[in-house]
Amino acid sequence: MAKQSCCHKKKLRRGLWSPEEDDKLMNHIAKYGHGCWSSVPKLAGLERCGKSCRLRWINYLRPDLKRGTFSQEEEDLIIQLHSMLGNKWSQIAAQLPGRTDNEVKNFWNSYIKKKLRERGIDPTTHKPLADSTTTASAGSGDRRVATSTVACRAVFSDGAELIPTTTTTAPVQAVPPLVEPTMPQLVDGLKLPLEYWSTAPSSLSGYHQALSLQQQAAAFDMDALSHCGGPPAVAVPSASRSSTLTSMAGLSPGAEQCTNVAAGANLPWLDLAHNNGVVGVDHYAGALDELRWADYFDGAFHAAAATQQGQCMYDAGSGGNADDAVQFVDVHSLSNWC
DNA sequence: AATACAATCAACCGCATCTCC
């Protein structure tokens, strides 16, 4: 017999929400906040499970939701972020104010995925389709092997294609091993230009650029991580709490310390640009682990490696059309895991 | 107008992780 959900077990209502149910949930949260979700349905007079209430609130009722169609800028940003983060929908959605992970995921699956395929790009690997199949079949454990074989056709959001005349084919073994960085190289100022991911350095310069940034990371001031009034391990929340960000931006109680989340999607404890002290990375090893930087840099290093191939899949390279491309990723926002 | 097919999106499910006792 198939395992049944909590709603089944408790014989609770399932399926679409009625306007009356929405009203009840809205009114309850407006008055009391959601607090413990499992107690919300009872307190709000709903025959739903807490999980269902939470989902309804996050995906539909939250007052800060944007709704409507995605703009070209949002679409470009989603593609960029997906190339770096993969299917980390909550993290991607955190960079898009007013959008939910579910919304972004649906948009990706129903629209962007198809669009990329039509342009000959594998939506999973963000590499040209034919090429990604060959590299995938190689099944190598060394990601640099895969990226070093990427073809150089770039397809941009306006449909333009760019086929560079030269292709770097430096043997992989000639490249010194990249040590996966532990903390953002994104230190220099508040915003990281996306040109970093899309510039076309020659041969090994991309590697050296990454290495240089890696060295910067070693000198990165992470003391700022504790600006929220506590040791980093406490102040820096887990990545798995990312979606809490957006709910905190809403009406939930106890969100005072994060009110600027709603305004600018920035966290006070991540106000890195205003602190120039230098501490060792090891000092915050625990916090780093919590932040799952590896998840981020796994993708980022893909992109850095791709730069060695003169590859710019989506944006700024389209003849420098700045209007069409998302130029910056807010570094702080990339760290918005609350 | 009726039907079939495709696209969209809200909601569910199962699992992983976190928190509390």
Place this chain on the structure above:
DNA sequence: TGGAGATGCGGTTGATTGTAT
């Protein structure tokens, strides 16, 4: 320290809506 419950996430499903024939 371990277990139970709560929470969050990503994948998937299914109902609804739109479009083509």
